[in-house]
Amino acid sequence: VTGRVLDRTAIIDVVRSGGSVYSRALLFTAVDLGVPLSASAAALLDAWSGLPPDDRALMDLFLDAPALSITAVDVSEAARAGIRAHRRGDQARFDAAAAHTVELARRAGFAILTEDPEPLLALDPTVEIELLPGE
Amino acid sequence: MSEYVQALAEDRRRREAWMGRWVAAAGEPDRDAMERARRALGVEDQHAARRRRAS
Numbered sequence: 001v002t003g004r005v006l007d008r009t010a011i012i013d014v015v016r017s018g019g020s021v022y023s024r025a026l027l028f029t030a031v032d033l034g035v036p037l038s039a040s041a042a043a044l045l046d047a048w049s050g051l052p053p054d055d056r057a058l059m060d061l062f063l064d065a066p067a068l069s070i071t072a073v074d075v076s077e078a079a080r081a082g083i084r085a086h087r088r089g090d091q092a093r094f095d096a097a098a099a100h101t102v103e104l105a106r107r108a109g110f111a112i113l114t115e116d117p118e119p120l121l122a123l124d125p126t127v128e129i130e131l132l133p134g135e
Numbered sequence: 136m137s138e139y140v141q142a143l144a145e146d147r148r149r150r151e152a153w154m155g156r157w158v159a160a161a162g163e164p165d166r167d168a169m170e171r172a173r174r175a176l177g178v179e180d181q182h183a184a185r186r187r188r189a190s
Contacts (some may be wrong), residue, residue, distance in 0.1 A: 064156075
């Protein structure tokens with residue numbers, strides 16, 4: 001049994017109307033079976049910014065999921081994620097949320113659930129990805 | 136009942152309560168997608184495994 005790290009796109013997919021049935025099923029299954037899910041607070045910030053107002057209530061419920069832990073970008077997390085991302089990817093388009101997401105995944109040994117793997121793989125081509133199925 | 140067993144029971148209650156709230160707000164999750172999710176998470180669904188073996 002292994003957990004998942006959800007990136008910005010996966011968080012949005014879980015809570016938005018018309019999101020994939022798979023992401024919601026994975027969340028529900030993880031809660032049912034006690035499988036850990038995690039996300040970066042920076043990815044959560046990105047997700048909030050992209051979420052239509054009508055979907056905010058479901059975001060609150062998602063954040064209350066017993067299986068879910070959100071990790072803040074504090075001083076030590078910033079150092080770890082920043083050092084791991086050093087000179088990786090396109091520096092002009094550096095994505096701090098993606099860098100912290102990769103750091104959480106590497107540390108926990110989890111795959112990242114995403115529908116947009118490119119920014120993550122640009123930071124670490126070896127990170128494990130579970131691609132959200134298009135529906 | 137030991138503290139450990141009590142904690143497990145409380146954890147299960149908390150998870151079931153959340154699942155009830157989620158179904159009320161978002162509807163029942165898709166069964167096929169849940170089976171895919173269980174496989175992806177490395178959790179073998181015993182019923183599905185028996186069905187696969189029988190077929």
